Amino acid sequence: MKAQRRHELQENALSGELAGIVDFFKRRGRVIAWAVLAAALILFAAYYYSNSQADKALALRQDFDRALRDPEMTPTDRVALLESIVQRDDGKFGAMAAHRLGENYQFEMKAAGSADTAEWTRLGGLAEKWYRVVLDRFPAMELEAAKAHLGLARLAEDRDDLDVARSEYEAILRLGGLSNYMVYHLAKQSRDQMDDPNQMAPVVMATTAPAPKEPDADANDVADADDEEANDEEEADANDDGDDANDVADANDVAIADEEEADDDDDDEEVSADEPVAPTTQPAAE
Numbered sequence: 001m002k003a004q005r006r007h008e009l010q011e012n013a014l015s016g017e018l019a020g021i022v023d024f025f026k027r028r029g030r031v032i033a034w035a036v037l038a039a040a041l042i043l044f045a046a047y048y049y050s051n052s053q054a055d056k057a058l059a060l061r062q063d064f065d066r067a068l069r070d071p072e073m074t075p076t077d078r079v080a081l082l083e084s085i086v087q088r089d090d091g092k093f094g095a096m097a098a099h100r101l102g103e104n105y106q107f108e109m110k111a112a113g114s115a116d117t118a119e120w121t122r123l124g125g126l127a128e129k130w131y132r133v134v135l136d137r138f139p140a141m142e143l144e145a146a147k148a149h150l151g152l153a154r155l156a157e158d159r160d161d162l163d164v165a166r167s168e169y170e171a172i173l174r175l176g177g178l179s180n181y182m183v184y185h186l187a188k189q190s191r192d193q194m195d196d197p198n199q200m201a202p203v204v205m206a207t208t209a210p211a212p213k214e215p216d217a218d219a220n221d222v223a224d225a226d227d228e229e230a231n232d233e234e235e236a237d238a239n240d241d242g243d244d245a246n247d248v249a250d251a252n253d254v255a256i257a258d259e260e261e262a263d264d265d266d267d268d269e270e271v272s273a274d275e276p277v278a279p280t281t282q283p284a285a286e
Contacts, residue, residue: 060093095138099147102130124155146172146183166194
């Protein structure tokens with residue numbers, strides 16, 4: 001009797017719980033259904049956004065590689081593609097594309113030389129414009145910002161504006177976390193050379209032997225020949241100074257290009273696992 005009574009009580013309790021659950025869903029079921037639907041939509045939107053961002057990064061990576069490495073692209077198409085990357089991306093690909101545009105215009109400026117003042121000034125202005133884009137739009141990309149400061153410093157030196165050049169070098173040195181990069185050491189070396197010109201690379205003296213004197217020259221002719229020889233040696237030394245300075249600048253540019261290629265190789269590994277890529281053509285020698 002007691003066992004039967006307990007069984008009836010348990011059945012009554014279970015029936016009451018089931019009735020309460022049914023009543024709860026009757027009153028709250030629509031709210032719960034909408035909540036479940038909203039959660040599903042949020043999860044789907046997050047999944048879609050994640051995939052779209054990955055696809056966007058891959059497309060930017062491919063466009064950036066093509067702009068640098070496709071031998072069939074014309075210079076005009078290459079510039080247009082790099083500009084489109086800057087417009088489409090607010091991250092590292094946009095920063096690298098903007099820096100590459102400034103660098104390309106600076107190389108063209110060096111190749112044009114200062115004989116054509118208008119063209120030299122125009123190309124220098126375009127290079128400065130894109131370096132400023134890096135600093136204004138991508139300040140968080142410290143490595144690209146440092147390279148932009150270095151480009152601006154070189155432009156300032158070409159204009160003999162040493163105060164601006166020094167400030168650009170010091171801006172690089174103030175950036176944190178770049179002490180292991182070549183751009184940091186080039187900036188420090190260039191800034192120190194401005195403070196102490198004696199730190200410049202040693203000048204290689206001319207090795208060409210002077211022209212032999214005429215055997216029948218008189219004392220005055222010998223003195224004139226000595227003066228002419230001394231003037232020739234001074235001119236050769238000045239030319240050697242300019243050549244050595246150009247060699248140092250070219251070596252620095254090659255070091256920066258090598259570092260960019262290494263950085264870009266690291267970026268390739270990062271994108272394939274989830275982005276500075278070296279151009280296929282070297283700029284014309286100055």
